[in-house]
Amino acid sequence: xxxxxxxxxxxxxxxxxxxxxxxxxxxxxxxxxxxxxxxxxxxxxxxxxxxxxxxxxxxxxxxxxxxxxxxxxxxxxxxxxxxxxxxxxxxxxxxxxxxxxxxxxxxxxxxxxxxxxxxxxxxxxxxxxxxxxxxxxxxxxxxxxxxxxxxxxxxxxxxxxxxxxxxxxxxxxxxxxxxxxxxxxxxxxxxxxxxxxxxxxxxxxxxxxxxxxxxxxxxxxxxxxxxxxxxxxxxxxxxxxxxxxxxxxxxxxxxxxxxxxxxxxxxxxxxxxxxxxxxxxxxxxxxxxxxxxxxxxxxxxxxxxxxxxxxxxxxxxxx
Amino acid sequence: xxxxxxxxxxxxxxxxxxxxxxxxxxxxxxxxxxxxxxxxxxxxxxxxxxxxxxxxxxxxxxxxxxxxxxxxxxxxxxxxxxxxxxxxxxxxxxxxxxxxxxxxxxxxxxxxxxxxxxxxxxxxxxxxxxxxxxxxxxxxxxxxxxxxxxxxxxxxxxxxxxxxxxxxxxxxxxxxxxxxxxxxxxxxxxxxxxxxxxxxxxxxxxxxxxxxxxxxxxxxxxxxxxxxxxxxxxxxxxxxxxxxxxxxxxxxxxxxxxxxxxxxxxxxxxxxxxxxxxxxxxxxxxxxxxxxxxxxxxxxxxxxxxxxxxxxxxxxxxx
DNA sequence: TTGTAAGCGTTATCAG
DNA sequence: CTGATAACGCTTACAA
Numbered sequence: 001x002x003x004x005x006x007x008x009x010x011x012x013x014x015x016x017x018x019x020x021x022x023x024x025x026x027x028x029x030x031x032x033x034x035x036x037x038x039x040x041x042x043x044x045x046x047x048x049x050x051x052x053x054x055x056x057x058x059x060x061x062x063x064x065x066x067x068x069x070x071x072x073x074x075x076x077x078x079x080x081x082x083x084x085x086x087x088x089x090x091x092x093x094x095x096x097x098x099x100x101x102x103x104x105x106x107x108x109x110x111x112x113x114x115x116x117x118x119x120x121x122x123x124x125x126x127x128x129x130x131x132x133x134x135x136x137x138x139x140x141x142x143x144x145x146x147x148x149x150x151x152x153x154x155x156x157x158x159x160x161x162x163x164x165x166x167x168x169x170x171x172x173x174x175x176x177x178x179x180x181x182x183x184x185x186x187x188x189x190x191x192x193x194x195x196x197x198x199x200x201x202x203x204x205x206x207x208x209x210x211x212x213x214x215x216x217x218x219x220x221x222x223x224x225x226x227x228x229x230x231x232x233x234x235x236x237x238x239x240x241x242x243x244x245x246x247x248x249x250x251x252x253x254x255x256x257x258x259x260x261x262x263x264x265x266x267x268x269x270x271x272x273x274x275x276x277x278x279x280x281x282x283x284x285x286x287x288x289x290x291x292x293x294x295x296x297x298x299x300x301x302x303x304x305x306x307x308x309x310x311x312x313x314x315x316x317x318x319x
Numbered sequence: 320x321x322x323x324x325x326x327x328x329x330x331x332x333x334x335x336x337x338x339x340x341x342x343x344x345x346x347x348x349x350x351x352x353x354x355x356x357x358x359x360x361x362x363x364x365x366x367x368x369x370x371x372x373x374x375x376x377x378x379x380x381x382x383x384x385x386x387x388x389x390x391x392x393x394x395x396x397x398x399x400x401x402x403x404x405x406x407x408x409x410x411x412x413x414x415x416x417x418x419x420x421x422x423x424x425x426x427x428x429x430x431x432x433x434x435x436x437x438x439x440x441x442x443x444x445x446x447x448x449x450x451x452x453x454x455x456x457x458x459x460x461x462x463x464x465x466x467x468x469x470x471x472x473x474x475x476x477x478x479x480x481x482x483x484x485x486x487x488x489x490x491x492x493x494x495x496x497x498x499x500x501x502x503x504x505x506x507x508x509x510x511x512x513x514x515x516x517x518x519x520x521x522x523x524x525x526x527x528x529x530x531x532x533x534x535x536x537x538x539x540x541x542x543x544x545x546x547x548x549x550x551x552x553x554x555x556x557x558x559x560x561x562x563x564x565x566x567x568x569x570x571x572x573x574x575x576x577x578x579x580x581x582x583x584x585x586x587x588x589x590x591x592x593x594x595x596x597x598x599x600x601x602x603x604x605x606x607x608x609x610x611x612x613x614x615x616x617x618x619x620x621x622x623x624x625x626x627x628x629x630x631x632x633x634x635x636x637x638x
Numbered sequence: 639t640t641g642t643a644a645g646c647g648t649t650a651t652c653a654g
Numbered sequence: 655c656t657g658a659t660a661a662c663g664c665t666t667a668c669a670a
Contacts, residue, residue: 001426001449003647014657019649029655044445049425050378051647054369054662061427069397069413078388082415091418094388097401099410106368107320108380108427126363130320216590245590268587271535271564322663333641338665348639370663373646 080287157190219246399606538565
């Protein structure tokens with residue numbers, strides 16, 4: 001592969017002049033510049049990013065570290081992040097598993113957006129302490145260089161549940177996501193709070209895993225019982241969709257026999273019958289917002305340490 | 320951030336000795352090594368990947384370039400790729416849009432798995448010619464350093480359609496994906512071939528886009544017609560699911576009134592009623608396979624230039 | 639077993 | 655406006 005040295009030689013200039021020309025510096029004679037650019041094209045030269053990154057001590061890469069590549073929520077958020085980063089000439093690097101750690105440890109990114117609880121607080125704090133800006137979306141960490149953006153889970157679920165209780169539902173169950181998931185825990189807090197306020201106790205707690213399949217299995221278990229809830233709040237839409245599928249297969253009417261609600265407002269939820277009541281988060285907008293904050297941080301501009309995506313209760317046919 | 324220089328100084332050795340020790344070279348005295356390792360821990364030193372990559376002229380990163388972050392198919396394939404790369408100590412870097420191009424051009428990856436028709440053949444050929452190994456999953460390119468792994472779309476769809484024609488379906492329509500998508504085009508070829516062999520002509524061709532929403536809209540259009548197909552092959556499961564949703568909402572019976580089949584065998588397709596007839600591709604296994612080939616290439620081992628994921632027809636309730 | 643020094647491909651400082 | 659030259663942080667002959 002051609003290097004800047006080859007370009008300089010072909011154009012008959014020094015390496016530094018070539019570098020100036022290629023980087024659009026104003027201090028190089030138009031004619032020389034043309035010659036250099038031409039030589040570069042001739043050789044189809046492209047700067048070696050690694051070398052540039054080493055010298056400049058920055059990569060222009062933003063890491064997005066997620067615990068899995070699955071799910072409509074991630075898709076949309078990632079797409080939002082991607083768009084905004086692209087507009088500002090940053091590269092998006094999505095990774096998962098040990099790769100994420102490596103990329104962080106080896107500083108192959110200038111900053112990272114983290115949605116992966118496999119990366120410990122300590123690691124995050126350590127790199128933040130060394131100047132790596134981090135935006136964390138799945139937990140709360142108070143630390144220099146660590147920013148958090150969290151969904152207002154508690155309050156949103158609280159409002160939804162309060163509405164439902166007013167509507168008359170009484171035997172209220174919760175279909176949970178993974179126990180260690182921040183979003184799941186906070187959603188449960190909101191759920192419980194609403195019930196407590198009305199002197200109700202949870203009618204059931206089912207352990208799901210945020211997936212359609214998980215919700216489906218819970219549904220299949222549920223129909224074996226005789227004593228069923230009249231309302232199930234699901235910690236996300238995907239569980240809700242799986243659950244509804246199972247209920248429908250047993251001819252349990254939604255919402256007449258059991259009402260269901262979810263969280264996220266993913267597209268499929270609005271295509272099924274009955275349309276899913278849910279809490280709408282604009283994930284794409286959130287992604288854009290998060291990316292914009294990261295860019296501002298990297299450009300040295302002042303940003304708020306904590307910011308939220310918007311969310312609102314969306315009552316539909318399933319309740 | 321501490322550098323190897325700091326470690327060397329703290330341990331009272333030269334930089335090269337520190338490097339040897341840190342890289343587990345056998346030529347360093349156990350005691351010295353211990354001292355160095357201790358110093359490294361003390362400073363919580365981690366090598367600067369960029370510098371190492373520059374020197375070694377390799378990154379240990381494999382790029383996976385996709386045209387969008389959406390969809391269950393990508394999720395599973397990516398997860399397979401991730402697992403295998405991780406097992407062999409390579410980092411996975413997933414990217415999309417202009418970032419992909421940058422990472423490729425700037426050689427921040429050692430090789431790339433490409434599923435993004437926004438990256439032109441010419442660019443791919445150019446980098447391949449300069450020694451960058453590429454595995455392309457969405458088109459056929461014959462070129463040194465470019466490997467292809469393609470689903471056997473044509474033959475699989477051909478078999479499915481032949482079976483359906485034998486079952487007695489006569490008015491056979493095709494719900495397409497994006498026109499420029501390789502998979503869509505090849506699936507149509509198989510569809511047409513089966514029809515031709517039985518002297519049938521396609522009853523309809525609907526332009527979809529591989530999404531649930533797209534299929535749903537087609538379905539909504541379809542029910543306005545009086546003259547309907549009795550079988551619709553959908554270029555992927557997601558379109559099929561959207562289509563079925565729309566049909567069900569209008570109380571059109573599946574398969575009695577209209578039969579439906581898809582392609583991919585995604586999880587939701589087997590949770591809905593009726594269960595979707597489809598062509599099953601084990602995407603996770605495919606991802607693993609692709610990653611393994613990439614690793615072999617990078618390790619200089621011999622590999623086949625072209626390989627396929629397995630697929631099979633899976634007849635279910637929807638036909 | 640350890641140290642010296644060259645060099646990976648850039649950018650940036652400083653003279654000319 | 656252009657050119658030497660020194661880094662960036664690491665690996666790796668080669669020398670000691």
